[in-house]
Amino acid sequence: MDIKAYIASGILELYVYGSLSEKENTEVYKVLQEYPEAVKEVERIENALQQLSAAKAPEDIESLYTKVQEQIQSNNNVIPITRKRTNLPAYIGWAACIALLIGLFIQFNKNQKLQKQLVTNQIEQTLLEGKINIAEEDLSKAKSLLKILRNKDLIQVPLKAQQVDPTAYAAVYWDKNKQTAYIDVAGLPTPPPGKVYQVWSLKLDPLTPTSMGVLDTFNEDDTKIFILANPNKSEAFGITLEPEGGSESPTLEQLYTLGVVES
Incomplete structure (x- = not known):
């Protein structure tokens, strides 16, 4: 690149003013x-703008405008106005300062929008990664449970519905060897x-x-399969609905499912 020609093109001035497109x-x-030459030129432009913006704009513009208006109203012919020497650098500095502020404001808004979009994208990515991790964990858990439940040494006991809810079922x-029971309650309604x-x-x-x-995490567990210790010499299994914390003895009026172990 011919950097001198690039600098002479005026694009760096537009860059400082904030008048360029994002591209x-x-x-x-x-x-x-x-x-580095381009950096020095940008610094030179910024310094020049600061010096120009330091110049004061005319303070008597409004009073001058009033005098001209009075002359127009009192004379129909020539208006005798004494020309004052205009402080041209002040006007230029004023205009350049305003242009620079507008450019900076536009750029600031663009940066804010980009930052908000970046944060939104990061949140969406985090949520997506979380969903993927949860899905992978659920899949792994489901595969492990299937492998366990297909063990030929497990004793399978279907639990049939009772009078309180004829549509309920469980298993x-x-x-016996590991003194563990897997309770499948997908067929039970959500407890109140x-x-x-x-x-x-x-x-x-x-x-x-x-x-x-007790199955106190019924609502949180999507698989609805719970692992409980069972060192007992069970002849049957039953599931009842009890107050939070459980009961010392089953409430038979709230017996949802019951099944007998086959000999």
């Missing part, structure tokens, strides 16, 4: 990064506020219920 600003910025996958489902291990003769735990 042109980017091109000038690249030139400034590469050519228990019991690993202040209530939780409680899972029971039952001995049938005599009927002896033992609490395995």
Whole structure:
């Protein structure tokens, strides 16, 4: 590039005034990064504008305008106006200062919009990455559960609906060796506020219920499969609706599902 010709083209003055397009600003910025002569010229222009803007504008413009208006009203012929020497540098400095301020204001607004857009893009990217991570975690969890539930050594116990809700259903996958039970409650309705489902291990003769735990994260768990310890010699399983925190014994009027372990 012929940097002298580039400087002489006047584009750096327009750059300082803030009158260039975004694309042109980017091109000038690249030139400034590469050519120190261009940087010095920009500094020279800025200094000149500061010196010019320091000059005062005429303070008696309004009074002069009033006098001219009075003369027009009192005379129909020649208006005897004594010409005063105009402070041309002051006008130029004033105009240049205004142009510079307007350019800076426009550039500031552009930068603000770009910054807002950048923040918005960063937020959207973060949310997208979060969703992807959650999806990957859910997929990994689902695969692990499927692998466990397909274990041929698990005892599968379907829990059938009871009178309180004929549409309800659930299932228990019991690993006797590991004393662990996987409780699938996707077929149960969402518990009302202040209530939780409680899972029971039952001995049938005599009927002896033992609490395995409460499903207090029912609403938060999308899989609706809960892992509970079960060291009991279970003959059946039941699920009841209880007050928050659970109960010492099952509320039979709120028995949602029940299933017997096959011998």
